[in-house]
Amino acid sequence: xxxxxxxxxxxxxxxxxxxxxxxxxxxxxxxxxxxxxxxxxxxxxxxxxxxxxxxxxxxxxxxxxxxxxxxxxxxxxxxxxxxxxxxxxxxxxxxxxxxxxxxxxxxxxxxxxxxxxxxxxxxxxxxxxxxxxxxxxxxxxxxxxxxxxxxxxxxxxxxxxxxxxxxxxxxxxxxxxxxxxxxxxxxxxxxxxxxxxxxxxxxxxxxxxxxxxxxxxxxxxxxxxxx
Amino acid sequence: xxxxxxxxxxxxxxxxxxxxxxxxxxxxxxxxxxxxxxxxxxxxxxxxxxxxxxxxxxxxxxxxxxxxxxxxxxxxxxxxxxxxxxxxxxxxxxxxxxxxxxxxxxxxxxxxxxxxxxxxxxxxxxxxxxxxxxxxxxxxxxxxxxxxxxxxxxxxxxxxxxxxxxxxxxxxxxxxxxxxxxxxx
Amino acid sequence: xxxxxxxxxxxxxxxxxxxxxxxxxxxxxxxxxxxxxxxxxxxxxxxxxxxxxxxxxxxxxxxxxxxxxxxxxxxxxxxxxxxxxxxxxxxxxxxxxxxxxxxxxxxxxxxxxxxxxxxxxxxxxxxxxxxxxxxxxxxxxxxxxxxxxxx
Numbered sequence: 215x216x217x218x219x220x221x222x223x224x225x226x227x228x229x230x231x232x233x234x235x236x237x238x239x240x241x242x243x244x245x246x247x248x249x250x251x252x253x254x255x256x257x258x259x260x261x262x263x264x265x266x267x268x269x270x271x272x273x274x275x276x277x278x279x280x281x282x283x284x285x286x287x288x289x290x291x292x293x294x295x296x297x298x299x300x301x302x303x304x305x306x307x308x309x310x311x312x313x314x315x316x317x318x319x320x321x322x323x324x325x326x327x328x329x330x331x332x333x334x335x336x337x338x339x340x341x342x343x344x345x346x347x348x349x350x351x352x353x354x355x356x357x358x359x360x361x362x363x364x365x366x367x368x369x370x371x372x373x374x375x376x377x378x379x380x381x382x383x384x385x386x387x388x389x390x391x392x393x394x395x396x397x398x399x400x401x402x403x404x405x406x407x408x409x410x411x412x413x414x415x416x417x418x419x420x421x422x423x424x425x426x427x428x429x430x431x432x433x434x435x436x437x438x439x440x441x
Numbered sequence: 442x443x444x445x446x447x448x449x450x451x452x453x454x455x456x457x458x459x460x461x462x463x464x465x466x467x468x469x470x471x472x473x474x475x476x477x478x479x480x481x482x483x484x485x486x487x488x489x490x491x492x493x494x495x496x497x498x499x500x501x502x503x504x505x506x507x508x509x510x511x512x513x514x515x516x517x518x519x520x521x522x523x524x525x526x527x528x529x530x531x532x533x534x535x536x537x538x539x540x541x542x543x544x545x546x547x548x549x550x551x552x553x554x555x556x557x558x559x560x561x562x563x564x565x566x567x568x569x570x571x572x573x574x575x576x577x578x579x580x581x582x583x584x585x586x587x588x589x590x591x592x593x594x595x596x597x598x599x600x601x602x603x604x605x606x607x608x609x610x611x612x613x614x615x616x617x618x619x620x621x622x623x624x625x626x
Numbered sequence: 627x628x629x630x631x632x633x634x635x636x637x638x639x640x641x642x643x644x645x646x647x648x649x650x651x652x653x654x655x656x657x658x659x660x661x662x663x664x665x666x667x668x669x670x671x672x673x674x675x676x677x678x679x680x681x682x683x684x685x686x687x688x689x690x691x692x693x694x695x696x697x698x699x700x701x702x703x704x705x706x707x708x709x710x711x712x713x714x715x716x717x718x719x720x721x722x723x724x725x726x727x728x729x730x731x732x733x734x735x736x737x738x739x740x741x742x743x744x745x746x747x748x749x750x751x752x753x754x755x756x757x758x759x760x761x762x763x764x765x766x767x768x769x770x771x772x773x774x775x776x777x
Binding site for chain 1: 635636639643645726727728729730731732733734736739743746747750751754
């Protein structure tokens with residue numbers, strides 16, 4: 215393995231027309247980045263990327279095994295380029311790991327913030343991975359127990375609820391779908407968007423700031439991208 | 442609008458002027474007259490959260506008076522236009538929005554305006570408030586993007602921001618500073 | 627010497643290990659940046675189209691591979707700085723048009739958007755809350771007649 219081979223591997227990715235395995239990996243990485251950015255910029259929790267995450271996590275495990283295996287070999291061999299290769303793989307692993315962690319943490323953050331809302335809505339529960347569901351339920355349990363011990367038990371029974379919506383303001387915090395978001399138009403949009411009586415024709419590459427709920431469906435259809 | 446939002450709670454505690462449409466026994470403590478009734482037509486400043494309820498709470502007369510017009514519902518209180526929306530203030534806003542001391546006028550001016558706007562559908566008033574916020578927000582951003590933000594903090598305008606504007610100011614400074622730090626890192 | 631196209635992060639590792647030189651992108655040149663600056667000054671209502679990550683890429687190359695540049699790095703750095711400032715001033719002027727419904731900001735790049743995001747989102751959201759009657763948030767539960775108040 216020398217530097218030419220490393221370069222060749224990258225060349226193949228961009229030049230070979232058929233869906234080579236490395237191309238698939240790089241597509242997965244692009245999808246992961248997109249899911250990460252969407253999760254970070256949308257006010258609501260999005261669907262967990264089940265299949266994508268499974269492939270990515272599997273690949274991370276494989277790469278880590280590869281590094282381990284070769285680190286042992288490295289000690290015995292004189293080869294210098296294997297060291298370079300490992301540095302590169304380690305860096306790539308770091309990069310992917312960062313995005314994976316940030317993606318998951320962003321989701322946990324939203325799950326913490328909107329726990330009761332998500333807990334009470336069948337539609338929302340479907341967005342969670344099994345691990346996230348378990349996390350949320352456990353977290354809610356602990357929280358309720360803490361509240362009860364700390365002060366709720368000392369209040370009249372009628373004030374014990376944490377999900378009362380009858381007053382002026384609902385106790386359940388839910389995402390603000392009207393929040394403004396930045397988007398980039400990925401392809402010309404055929405049906406104009408109506409904002410306050412005004413029709414807007416969105417063309418490719420244009421950048422807008424507008425209310426999330428107006429473009430929610432277009433984001434899902436991948437006609438516009440959150441920035 | 443969050444249930445646990447402290448600013449929201451504080452905004453709800455802002456007092457606004459009201460007039461009692463009826464005499465209510467025992468409420469005298471509201472005007473430092475404990476044990477006494479509040480007399481009809483008394484003007485009082487009540488916190489928004491209380492005024493809001495009393496203003497939409499219909500009075501049910503104990504004995505159903507057949508002579509009473511059934512369409513004529515009465516409420517405990519009527520809201521009076523607060524000073525911070527008086528024509529004097531509105532004119533001052535129109536003349537130069539940057540010169541208004543919002544902090545002194547009402548530290549939660551915009552939060553209260555949002556509530557007021559949805560209570561009364563006062564389109565005209567809200568349009569003026571929107572325009573004022575826009576002008577002041579641009580001034581805040583201009584200050585925060587240069588190394589000017591310390592100037593703003595010490596300037597008259599800097600002391601005259603309402604809480605919403607202060608939050609915006611903080612966010613703008615942070616954002617500009619983050620980028621600058623990154624560029625010079 | 628062999629030319630190959632690799633992701634920037636990989637290029638930077640190879641550069642660090644003295645395994646490659648980084649070919650400066652064509653837009654990171656005195657000529658191009660001067661032209662871009664001129665365009666920014668000439669057309670006051672729109673932004674010149676720079677690469678989506680021009681601030682990030684130029685910073686990384688200037689920091690990590692200045693010796694690979696054919697033109698003096700300090701001049702490039704100064705031009706980048708000028709361009710950033712003229713665009714920021716233009717954006718700031720554009721923010722006077724902020725409203726509660728939407729805003730178009732074509733050709734603004736990622737880092738510039740990040741810098742303006744809190745301001746733009748904060749102002750638009752607040753204006754929307756102050757907008758009477760179009761509060762999509764509250765699915766208008768029952769059509770209550772608005773209250774009125776005495777003056």
